[in-house]
Amino acid sequence: MQILDMNMINFRNLDDEHLEFDRRFNLFLGKNGQGKTSILEAIYFTMTGKSFRTSKNKEMIKYGYHKMGSFVNYEDKIALKSLSVKIDEKKKFYSYNKKNVKYGEFLGKINVISFIPEDIELIIGSPSVRRSFFDYEIAQADPEYYLYLKSFSKLLKFRNKYLKDRNTRDPIFEIYNLEFIKYASLVIKKRIEYVKNISRLLSLNYRKLFDGEKELSLVYKSFLGEMRSPTVEEIEGKIKKSYEKVRERELRYGYSLIGPQRDDFLFLLSGKEAKAYSSQGEKKSIVFALKISEIDMIIKEKKETPIFIIDDISSYFDSIRKENILKYFQRREIQLFISSTSDLDIDARRFHIDRGGISGE
Ligand SMILES: Nc1ncnc2c1ncn2[C@@H]1O[C@H](COP(=O)(O)OP(=O)(O)OP(=O)(O)O)[C@@H](O)[C@H]1O
Ligand SMILES: [Mg+2]
Structure with a gap:
């Protein structure tokens, strides 16, 4: 499975953006506190309806706002499909192929695995x-x-x-x-x-x-x-x-x-x-x-192959372990979203994040 693009509105500190992704490696680079974890969280959230770092929906809504939402187009073996999740202060709304669905129906449409420091x-x-x-x-x-x-x-x-x-x-x-x-x-x-x-x-x-x-x-x-x-x-x-x-x-x-x-x-x-x-x-x-x-x-x-997210790889592993991990993903047909404070030695689409603004190369 691969996510092709994403739209988000009022997600944490991120600017409202339309992002187009690479089918293999997507690398988010930025200094501390710029929004790297937030962008990965937005991707994870749109696919699962959950955050990987909080159980409180409200925390994901941009300060000063009451609603938040995101939308992805993705492709599985069969067709091009879409998912979206919206949150207002009390409720969450899920949709699949632009139709409202219950969580049980939404869950597992795209499979995603995340690896974050809190794990x-x-x-x-x-x-x-x-x-x-x-x-x-x-x-x-x-x-x-x-x-x-x-x-x-x-x-x-x-x-x-x-x-x-x-x-x-x-x-x-x-x-x-x-x-x-x-x-x-x-x-x-x-x-x-x-x-x-x-x-x-x-x-x-x-x-x-x-x-x-x-x-x-x-x-x-x-x-x-x-x-x-x-x-x-x-x-x-x-x-x-x-x-x-x-x-x-x-x-x-x-x-x-x-x-x-x-x-x-x-x-x-x-x-x-x-x-x-x-x-x-x-x-x-x-x-x-x-x-x-x-x-x-x-x-x-x-x-189907799941999508894999790794937040802050540089803070986790020494250079040998990091290299082994990247080599592992190069051998497999998996779409990877990864963030780091310093550049990595992989062939990837690079996104630079600065105070919530995201610019692709
Ligand atoms: N709901 C929110 N609305 C607006 N800004 C928020 C919200 N939640 C968190 N922030 C701010 O967003 C900024 C980016 O946070 P994020 O965790 O994404 O940074 P990061 O790039 O992963 O940093 P680090 O390298 O330190 O992990 C932080 O300054 C944080 O305080
Ligand atoms: Mg972070």
Whole structure:
């Protein structure tokens, strides 16, 4: 997939512009505070409806304004298409091929992977950071997962409400609970599959790009303990048993004590947990290897190449790692949007950013 051009209005400090992109490499150059991250964020936002650095829509609207919007034309294997997102202070509006659509329909139309300095949180942050990351990534390649997760979250709320009201003798609770367990199992099954598939790629990519001596692995830490390739029924059985064990305690606490809403994902570098043992550079490289591995996950699921965004490459890696990364992208047919404070040794369309103004070469 490739984005051909973009229009934006009132996006952070950026001037309202129409930009035409290269089908391969696009490089955004500028000093600190000029708008490099903002332009990459605008691109990511138009494709996903989300920012990669904030969950607050309002932050993306230019100071002093109340509305913001952006529009891209892109091409997949089939045709030329378009997406746009608009925000006013309270609501977001999505459109696909100029027709308004709901988020569920918008999600995953273009697949995009971003790598930004804050991504280090994936290693050092709390389990909820990893959960939301993997939930989003699995959902963008697998629309079924999005639906499962939506139902699961809704049922979790119902379940917690009944527990809070100490109302679990109500026959309706039993119905909700069975549905809850069903969707919890489906979510867990998909997570297990995803981790299994991406793990192979992770190790391979880490070795190829960064360190041939080390082995990188990802472990899905579910409340059910380790499971290799369970069926949904087996997971359901295990969940039912686990809930029976905590039944009394759940009633005392008044909310769900166990479940996929509390799962975690661990990165291990040569068997040691990265969060505790890996160096800064290694942590960044682990996250990068993860993002690179997603490329192949998306190609496998969607039969389309995703778009890749790298913010501030110079602040991340030493010159050897940087060179390896650029070489990697030169070998692959992927459209890349990259920003840097200093020029890079690649054949790219260059955009210079100065106080929000963008000029192409
Ligand atoms: N909603 C907004 N409206 C207007 N300006 C904003 C808004 N949000 C952030 N800014 C400003 O936009 C400027 C550009 O920010 P951005 O993060 O894009 O810079 P950058 O080029 O990536 O810098 P660095 O190299 O330091 O990462 C900053 O001065 C920031 O304070
Ligand atoms: Mg920046």
